[in-house]
Structure formats: C-alpha cells, structure tokens
Amino acid sequence: MTPAAPGSPPHSARIEPILQAQEVHKWYPNGFHALRGASLEVSRGEVVVIMGPSGSGKSTFLRTFNALEDYQQGSIRIDGMPLSKDMGNIDAIRREVGMVFQQFNLFPHLTVLQNLTLAPLLVRRRGRAEAERRALQLLERVGIAEQAGKFPGQLSGGQQQRVAIARSLCMDPKLMLFDEPTSALDPEMVREVLEVMQGLAADGMTMVVVTHELRFARQVADRVVLMAEGSVVEIAPPLQFFNNPGNERTRRFLDQIL
C-alpha cells in the first residue's frame, strides 16, 4: 500500500474502489450536524481503521455505508452502486456489506447455527444443506464449531461476537464493517475477537473498523483515519499516523489516548 495524502485515494487502486464516500453530510432530525463533509475511499483488500474521540461521528459515518443511517448531502458508492434512497438499491448493497455491531445483536431466539443460516436461506435462497455446511465451515474458522446447537445467551461475550462475525461472513460480503467490535467485551475476551479479525484481514477481506484498539490499528490496518467533529481530518498508514501525524488534531488525540 502506498502512502497517501489525507483525503486522496491510494494511487495503487487500478480498479474502482469498493467504497467511495464523498463529502457526506448528515443532520439529525433535531438539527445536529453529525457529519460535515466526511470523505473516504477504500480499495479492495484494504483494512481501514477509523479512530477519533467520542462524538466525532465515526460510528455514524460507518453506519451510512450500509444505509443504517441516511445522509442528506454528498454521495456514497459501494462497489460502483450509488447508495440512494431507493430501497431496492439499499437491499442490494446490504447483501454485499457485512456488519458487526458493538452489542453483537445476535438473534437470541435462534440457535447459533440458525443465526448463521437465516440470511443465506431467506436472502441468498440457498438450500438448507448448503447453508448449514457453509455455516459450520465458518464457525470452524472462528473457532466455535462445537457451539452450533447452543443459543447465544449460553455463550460468552467473546464467543457471541465471533458468532456475529461468522454470521456476516455467511453472506460472502465484499466489504465488512466493524462498529467498535470489542468495546462491549470483558478485557480477557478482546484478544480472541481481534485474532479472528486479524485472520480475516490476512485472508484479504476488505474491512472498515471503528475501534479504540491501538495495537490492532498498528498491526493490521493499511491506513488509519482520524475523525473529529464529523469530518475526516487525517488518513495515513499506521506508522506515519502514530509516529509522525501531519495534523495537529491527530497529535492531540494521540496525546490523550497514549
């Protein structure tokens, strides 16, 4: 990955970036200006970590990428498809974009296996046998195949989050979004989730991760993004981001968390 100046796309991207967000503005109904011209481009296979103080709009920005939040100005394209208000389009994009939430959001009334097969059966219209085979494969990959018959409430937080990752992977997404995936976990369970994510990154999955995990950002990210007051203030490779940030705002943020 070539170092890129803030705001500009990486030059190595020959094919179209999988995610293009340009000058995105969002106002909440109460008038709060949450996103103020945030822009980001992500190429295929890239891992981008978004950091920033709380209230900087990083989760909101992430959630606009699969239309869980709407936006009023600017444009977002996923895999070339414009993300508009058209519901058919939104459904098509959501099929290609996986999302992992801070609170896991597993379906508590379904077993782990049913959690994983629900969307493939309903949305991809796969056969049950095929969906279950794939689900077990992915459970194996996140290291909890033996829990397939249990319900989410019977698993630890770390296990639940790994199930949630596997659930997203079942749809074979082209892009994975992680919204603070380890923030709700007890400290001793953070690592098992990060290791799964690291494995995904090594396999070439395109990922956008909002997190406070510095080590993950240092070791796994191709680029680190700093958001503040609803806009992107710095985009840099991790080495440069942490050791020699170009922006005063980044320096202050790093001073606070390091």
Place this chain on the structure above:
Amino acid sequence: MNPPLPSSGSPLPSSGSPSLPPPTRIRPPGGVVDRLRRELFSTPADGMLSLALISVISTGLFSLLRWGFVKAEWAVVQVNSTLFAVGRYPSAEQWRLWLLTTLLAAATGITWGLLRAFPRPDRSSRPWPRNDFIAVAVLLLLALWTPWALGLKLLIAARWLGIATLLIALRWLAGRFGPQLSRKRVGWLALAWPLLYLLGMVLINGGLWMATVPSARWGGLLLTLLEASFAILICFPLGVLLALGRRSELPLLRWGSVLYIEFIRGAPLITLLFLGQNILGFLLPGGMAPDRVWRAAWVLTFFAAAYLAEAVRSGLAAIPKGQLEAARALGLTTPQALQHVVLPQALRIALPVMVGQFISLLQDTTLLSLIGLMELLGTARTVMANPDFLGHYGEVYLTLAVLFWCCCAALGLGSRALERRLDPSHTPSRS
C-alpha cells in the same frame, strides 16, 4: 475456551456444559411437626396469625362443603346437563358434536405426545415427566367422576371414558413413536389444528350432506367456547397488524390504527355488543353478518383485537433496535425481519399479557347473555327461570364458576408451558 458467562436476566447459571447437575432443593432437617412449627409458629405473633387464618379458612371450607353435600340439590344441574353443554342442539344431530369432541381429544393427545417427543434442542426431557402423570390422573378422574356426578346414562358415561382413554393412548403412542418422524413432517402436522377448526365449524353448523343446525339452537358451553375461540383466533392476527400499524412510518396507517385502538378501548364491551347487533348488518357486506351469533362473535373479535394490539405493542417496544438493524444489515427485507426476528421475540414477551386478554375475553362472553344469546350464563338464566328449579341459584352459579375456572386454568397452564418452551434465557430444564 472462555468460561461461560451467566446470561443476563436469568437467576440460574446457564452453563455451557449440559452436564451440569440440576439445582437441587435443599430441605432443612426435621419432620412435619418441626416444619410446621418453623413455618407457622416461629414467633407468638406468627402463631396468632396462623391460628386466626386456619380457623377462618376451615370454617369457610366446612360451610361450603356442608352446603354442597347436604343442603344443595344438584338435580337442577343433572337434569339440564345437556342444555348446559350444547343448548338446544337437536339430539338427532348431536353425534356430530361427539365426533368433534373425539377428534379434538385425538389431536390433543397426538400434539401432547409429539411435544414431549420433540423437546427443545437445548434441553433434556424425560418422555413422561411427573406433570404428565398428574394430568393423566386428573383426566381419568374427571372422565369417571363427572358422568357419575351428573347422573349420566351408562352409555354416555362410557363414551366420555372412551374419549379420555383415546386421548391418553394417543399421547402414549405419539410420545413413543414420534421420534421416528422427521422434525419437518411434525411441523406440517401442526396444520391439522386449523383444518380441524374448520371441520368443527362445518360439523356444528352443518353443510355438505348434513342438515344445517341454525345458530339460534347452539348454546351452553358449546356456544361459549365457539364465540371465545373464534374471537381469540381472529383477533390475534388483527391485533398484530394493528400493533405494527401503530408503529408504522406511514401516517395514514399509524393514525388509523391509533384511532381504532383508542376508540375501542374507550367504549365498554356491552355498548359495542348492542351497537353491533344494530349496525353491523349495515357495515359488513351482505351475508357476512347473517345472524346474532356471528354478529356477536365479530364484535368480540374487533374488541379483543384492540387490546391485543396494545399487548403486542409492549412486546415490540421491548425488542432492542439492534435486532432489526442486524437483520436489515444481513439483507433481510423489513417484512422478513419482522417475521423471523422481531415478532417471534416480541410475541414471546407479550405472551403472558395476551393470554390474560384471552382469559378475560372468555369471561366476557357471559355478556352475550344480555343480548339474548344462550351461552352458559344465558342458559343458566333460562334454567333458573324454570318454576321446577326456582331458588337453586347457588348450585347453578357454582357450576358455572367451576366450568369457567377449568377453561381459564387450561388456558393459563397452556400459556405457561408455551412460555417455558420459548424461554429465551435458556436455563437448564427442570422437568
């Protein structure tokens, strides 16, 4: 692997290993006398209170028993037992009701056995839990004692015993051989219930080659159960739709639902029943509201739907927003997310409240006697007006109370069993 966490909201530790021994009840040492002393007479004040309560309860119980066995004359119930059961349903056609009862008993037995044969995947369950033995005993006792107490003919008493035996036998057979069926096939068998309900309607009403029995002749327990079950079955989907409508983003749908719910909840049922008898014929297209019985059934349905909608709404409100978001993020459409993710959880939460509504609906059917229907209370009133049985109000009303109590208790028990089966906290089974 990590140690399993106790899931939030459940008092019992939900363990990752199913081999966890079930929680044993610790019984303090000492015999019955010790236990009585400890629980009833631990302090002088406790002792006084216990003695006072014991004397009040025993006096009340004694007078009730003395009245029931010495003073009461149960002939009023014995002579009119058919009237209480089915009203003026022509005796030549009563075989249809016997057939329906037999089919219902068969379906109940099979369902019961299959439920035991297919326990929840995360729970171990014995094929014959203790509760089932109690239920079988109660069933046999009722089938033997009731015909005797009512002084029924031997042939009829034998029929009741036969029906009870059929139920228990099918319970055993389905429990024994059910596991050989595939889960999917068993799921299809659930369709037998709605089909049976439709068949029951045909049997009661007549049609096909059978003579029509006009609804004016339906009465007693038959009419009560018919009105209540119809209203419960139809108000359920209506109530769910109304609750969804109330949370809809479309203003017309939302305000329409709110208006309907608040209007119905603001009016007493009895006024709606009178209103229904007078104007429902104009509102519904011809043939939809043919007679008083069905008019009343529709009013009950529309009435119950408004209350049910509020129960469902409370369940919907309890589901975290993240559930819908996760489902939508996986690409499910909103209807799919509602059907597979949100509603199953919301209805489970609303279940106790909904069953409470159903129970009061069952009791509200007594109001139908005020608009001239011969359901249980209406039948009772005509019986008590008969000069032969003048003054025997106590016997009749007590019988009615016990009948209603049995129906409501059955609903309540069923609801609790369903709650346990759908329990999302997944505590180890205790059966």
